[in-house]
Amino acid sequence: MAQGQPIYILPEGALRTTGRDAQRNNIMAAKTVAETVRTTLGPRGMDKMLVDDLGDIVITNDGATIVDEMNVEHPAAKMVVEVAKTQDNEVGDGTTTAVVLTGELLSSAEKLLDQGIHSSIIARGYRMATEKADEILKEIGKEISIDDDKLLTEIAITAMTGKGTETSKEKLAELSVKAIKQIAEKENGKIVIDLDNVKIEKKEGASTADSELIQGLVIDKERVHAGMPKKVKDAKIALLDVAMEVKETETDAKIQITDPNQLQAFLAQEENMLKEMVDNIVKCGATVVFCQKGIDDLAQHYLSKAGIFAVRRVKKSDMEKLAKATGATIVTNIKDLEEKDLGYAAEVEERKIAKDEMTFVKGCKNPKAVSFLIRGGTEHVVDEVERAVNDALGGVAASLEVGTIVPGGGASEIELARRLKKYAETVGGREQLAIDAFADAMEIIPRTLAESAGIDAIDILVKLRTEHEKGRKNTGVMVLNGGIGDMLKDGIVEPVKIKTQAVKSASEAAQMLLRIDDVIAASKKEGGTPPMPEGGMGGMSPGM
Structure with a gap:
């Protein structure tokens, strides 16, 4: 009888990564995507220039556009791209927040894995934290009505801030609010808005300030x-x-x-x-x-x-x-x-x-359908203004459909972190550590805003925690002034739907990736490299 005969169950060239290595690779890939878009967050966020294989250029700081244009190959990184797409389809804004949260939740989970906590316990803790976060966000929200033009305009301005529309954002915000109010319909006492009824036409020429809303x-x-x-x-x-x-x-x-x-x-x-x-x-x-x-x-x-x-x-x-x-x-x-x-x-x-x-x-x-004519100096400017207007329309629509808004500038995330930590104390077992890690991950948003403003993130976080402990739940990062302040008073507000969707999508993606302990990647046809290399993003050699 022959001894030591190798048994092949996978095709030649297939790559298999198991156990801790598989988890580490997946977390690394997701974190890499999150880090790529993190610098675009907030009013001082930077833009990315993306050049495709045909030489076409896209200049944007819109999270969904960046991850979509990056053409990622790593399977775990693709899941993070899906998070951004879901956020964009559901709300129309908050895509960068969702991607950054996904990366930070996985980063926090990695520390727990290093301490020997099983991934299924972390996933269960994250699930409990997500449910509690949903409750907290609805609790801290402020109601809004369709007649509150000032608040609706502030939502639109917040959505467009930092997106290359600085010179005309007030005018574009007003037009966005008018458009949404015009197409909004009431069904069974609820406001229903179909964004397809706002037709966006873009033409190069003139300036962004010459954009107009046509009542028709x-x-x-x-x-x-x-x-x-x-x-x-x-x-x-x-x-x-x-x-x-x-x-x-x-x-x-x-x-x-x-x-x-x-x-x-x-x-x-x-x-x-x-x-x-x-x-x-x-x-x-x-x-x-x-x-x-x-x-x-x-x-x-x-x-x-x-x-x-x-x-x-x-x-x-x-x-x-x-x-x-x-x-x-x-x-x-x-x-x-x-x-x-x-x-x-x-x-x-x-x-x-x-x-x-x-x-x-x-x-x-x-009219129950209107047109938004966008103008701008160049093709790239017009494209970026269109993305900003889409964010504004999505934000205003989401706030009216749910009827609740929350303070921006990282205020909601700090309040979430504070309350989740208190909730963690009431939970027994190792899940408590996972809920604590989830709460810590929420602070990545105010930390990133502080870093982009060039101020000390640790000092800002300490000040914010102190203010929130005193019950000032609307206190957030004043990026443009380099301090902290009341977000509602300063008109930095966002629909609660942006936050709830971002937290849910990020948490679900993190849970799914944490439960994977074995990755089997078939080899590419025609002698290509396998789609799942050892660590890093697709196509990078181990030595890079």
Whole structure:
């Protein structure tokens, strides 16, 4: 019988890391991603320049954009990217906070692992701390209503601070609040906001201060015929989901013509069909037509003769927004078009913006879809302003949907840490240590804010703890002044949803990574390096 015969259960080139090494590698990868975005946190946060393999450049300090553009390969690092994406999809802001918290929770857990505490106990402690943190955040929150314009504007300004919009953040914040209030709807006593109803159009040129909110819609299309009016006042708008063209038969058809008169009659019939379509539109009183499909050249001629402004091949999403903005009904058969199907706008005009013709539908009566036109000096500026506006819109929407806000500037995190430490004392067993570690991890936010302001983080943390022990729960880091102060008085406020979502996502990701003790990575095809190298980020050699 043969002795010492090796048994292979994994394919050649597969890499396996087990036990403490697997945990250490995963924690290291997650911490590396967190450290990358940590310097972008707060009003003094720095930007990152990301260059892809095609040479395209992205300059941003938006956490979700950074981790998405980094194109990470390490499986544990990818989980941290998922945390940022979840935060962005759920709230629209707070992505950097969520990533930084994930890294710090794992860093705190690593110290406990070194002390010989089992990862499942740490995970259980983190779970208990997350539930308690949710309760605490809801308790320290302050209620907000849709009529509180001052607070809503402060939320938008807080979301945009440090994102390259400093010169115009007050104006952009006001426009963001107006946009959200315009599209907000009440259902069963609750405010419901669909951010898809705010259409963001961006064009280079002019300055950020020239950005505007249109009480209606901006469509990146031009009128189909030069003979049509450029501007229509008190527009009656028809929305058509049907081609204004002669229909072709569904089946293969062959028409035999033996006489030139028959050909003439055939062409005349096609003309009549198109004229009849236009006559139906004219009869119902429409002065503007938005068509989702094509418009025949002859139909364009008849529409321009009738003085009707027409746009073709409008996107389905834009058609739906036009319906919400103008109150029109999308019609699929021109013969069924009636006056009651028409929408209203005070003005529809074609304007040239940065060398492109665009159609503006303005002055709608109580529109439930609006457009935000963003301007800026360069493509990169416009992109960063768009990200800042998205954060502001997400922040205002989240605060209204939940109806609660909390102080920013690290005040909420310090209060969380203080109360969690007290809660830890009531919990028996080793889980107490995990809850304590969770509380310590919360302080990474005020510490980072202090570091970015160039002030001593330890001094600031000691002062903040003292103030919070005295019951001043709104005290946080005044980054721009280099001290501490009352966040609510200074208008540094955030929706409670940003904090609850960030804490939950970060905690769940940390728990999942802590429970992994074995990583088996298949080799890449075509002789590539395995996706899970020994430590560090994907693609780095052990000696780097």
